[in-house]
Amino acid sequence: xxxxxxxxxxxxxxxxxxxxxxxxxxxxxxxxxxxxxxxxxxxxxxxxxxxxxxxxxxxxxxxxxxxxxxxxxxxxxxxxxxxxxxxxxxxxxxxxxxxxxxxxxxxxxxxxxxxxxxxxxxxxxxxxxxxxxxxxxxxxxxxxxxxxxxxxxxxxxxxxxxxxxxxxxxxxxxxxxxxxxxxxxxxxxxxxxxxxxxxxxxxxxxxxxxxxxxxxxxxxxxxxxxxxxxxxxxxxxxxxxxxxxxxxxxxxxxx
Amino acid sequence: xxxxxxxxxxxxxxxxxxxxxxxxxxxxxxxxxxxxxxxxxxxxxxxxxxxxxxxxxxxxxxxxxxxxxxxxxxxxxxxxxxxxxxxxxxxxxxxxxxxxxxxxxxxxxxxxxxxxxxxxxxxxxxxxxxxxxxxxxxxxxxxxxxxxxxxxxxxxxxxxxxxxxxxxxxxxxxxxxxxxxxxxxxxxxxxxxxxxxxxxxxxxxxxxxxxx
Numbered sequence: 001x002x003x004x005x006x007x008x009x010x011x012x013x014x015x016x017x018x019x020x021x022x023x024x025x026x027x028x029x030x031x032x033x034x035x036x037x038x039x040x041x042x043x044x045x046x047x048x049x050x051x052x053x054x055x056x057x058x059x060x061x062x063x064x065x066x067x068x069x070x071x072x073x074x075x076x077x078x079x080x081x082x083x084x085x086x087x088x089x090x091x092x093x094x095x096x097x098x099x100x101x102x103x104x105x106x107x108x109x110x111x112x113x114x115x116x117x118x119x120x121x122x123x124x125x126x127x128x129x130x131x132x133x134x135x136x137x138x139x140x141x142x143x144x145x146x147x148x149x150x151x152x153x154x155x156x157x158x159x160x161x162x163x164x165x166x167x168x169x170x171x172x173x174x175x176x177x178x179x180x181x182x183x184x185x186x187x188x189x190x191x192x193x194x195x196x197x198x199x200x201x202x203x204x205x206x207x208x209x210x211x212x213x214x215x216x217x218x219x220x221x222x223x224x225x226x227x228x229x230x231x232x233x234x235x236x237x238x239x240x241x242x243x244x245x246x247x248x249x250x251x252x253x254x255x
Numbered sequence: 256x257x258x259x260x261x262x263x264x265x266x267x268x269x270x271x272x273x274x275x276x277x278x279x280x281x282x283x284x285x286x287x288x289x290x291x292x293x294x295x296x297x298x299x300x301x302x303x304x305x306x307x308x309x310x311x312x313x314x315x316x317x318x319x320x321x322x323x324x325x326x327x328x329x330x331x332x333x334x335x336x337x338x339x340x341x342x343x344x345x346x347x348x349x350x351x352x353x354x355x356x357x358x359x360x361x362x363x364x365x366x367x368x369x370x371x372x373x374x375x376x377x378x379x380x381x382x383x384x385x386x387x388x389x390x391x392x393x394x395x396x397x398x399x400x401x402x403x404x405x406x407x408x409x410x411x412x413x414x415x416x417x418x419x420x421x422x423x424x425x426x427x428x429x430x431x432x433x434x435x436x437x438x439x440x441x442x443x444x445x446x447x448x449x450x451x452x453x454x455x456x457x458x459x460x461x462x463x464x465x466x467x
Contacts, residue, residue: 039335040332040333040335044290045292045335045336046335046336046339047332047335048331048332048339048340048343049332071434072337072432072433072434073335073336073337073339073340073433076337076340076341076377076378077331077339077340079340079377080331080339080340080343080344080377083344083347084328084331084347
């Protein structure tokens with residue numbers, strides 16, 4: 001799988017940007033993440049030069065970049081950089097997203113090989129992961145827009161539509177699994193599960209939510225001990241369900 | 256008085272001196288309703304502008320636009336916070352309409368309009384938000400009125416006077432943009448530091464024309 005979209009984190013505080021990048025990399029090890037944080041003297045603030053350098057550096061490696069900014073003035077600096085160099089604006093886009101949640105969501109989506117649009121949308125939808133009642137409809141509709149999981153660029157890995165003529169018959173499978181994690185399918189297990197499902201290349205749902213979407217999984221609000229229904233359709237649906245049930249029941253290596 | 260490239264350079268050197276002198280005043284305003292760095296940022300930015308104007312390695316400027324473009328890129332790189340991109344964009348857009356040896360009344364109107372348009376397009380603030388737009392918007396209106404029969408310096412003087420009044424009028428306003436907006440009603444009672452520095456900047460333009 002090729003990761004074509006990188007992130008640039010523009011923040012007033014270098015430790016904050018670095019910490020956010022660390023958090024995002026934990027779930028998305030292959031995504032290029034560059035920070036442009038702090039002013040010229042290393043104090044709190046933003047710097048146009050640092051933003052330009054980070055954008056140029058990231059775009060030297062990947063085709064497209066999604067930019068997150070921490071406060072209004074950081075966003076203004078990014079827009080000024082785009083105005084000074086319109087070529088940058090064609091390959092980079094600033095999203096209106098919460099800094100930490102947006103960076104994590106964008107990185108995980110980029111890790112799955114998604115296009116810039118989908119990475120940007122996942123960052124913007126991440127605002128719904130904060131607060132007492134996630135807006136499930138919005139999260140789901142944005143998940144619907146994301147590209148087919150993993151590997152659609154390689155013919156051998158293309159997602160099978162149900163009933164498509166293949167060597168193994170396309171089929172459906174359903175099973176239940178019990179959530180083991182104390183905090184349910186929170187960010188880390190959701191990211192691990194979403195990544196694995198994307199790699200499987202078979203559409204899988206958990207209680208109806210797209211299991212390749214971190215946000216959709218987190219929005220289920222699952223709790224320890226809850227039973228969920230895992231369903232898949234496509235080639236080796238049963239194998240995919242087994243993998244997902246195994247991961248959920250395995251507790252993702254947590255207590 | 257001709258408003259040419261030499262005037263634009265005097266304007267910027269004068270601004271650098273004024274920002275340095277007002278460093279504490281601007282910082283104190285910003286400490287009350289912002290992050291307390293506006294005076295430091297403006298002083299640093301305009302000092303950098305002055306030193307670039309003195310730099311033998313930088314080609315001499317023949318048009319107002321060339322001066323303003325140099326100011327724009329220098330401010331964007333050296334002024335932290337929102338002011339760097341905002342003032343940088345203002346001068347960048349002003350440079351687009353001042354590509355000539357000297358400015359007449361209509362030329363000054365175009366400069367002020369383009370600068371104000373740069374600020375609003377970047378910051379998306381409107382009059383009444385308690386931002387520098389509250390100084391720039393009345394400056395544009397006053398410049399347009401003065402251009403009817405007024406010469407370049409009269410237009411400039413009208414714009415500067417209106418900006419000063421506009422800045423003073425931000426005192427009772429409640430901020431709805433930027434970090435001051437998080438203070439809500441507590442932002443009332445303090446002049447907006449960006450509106451204040453805008454008024455200072457336009458006053459320096461008048462002083463540089465020898466008409467203060």
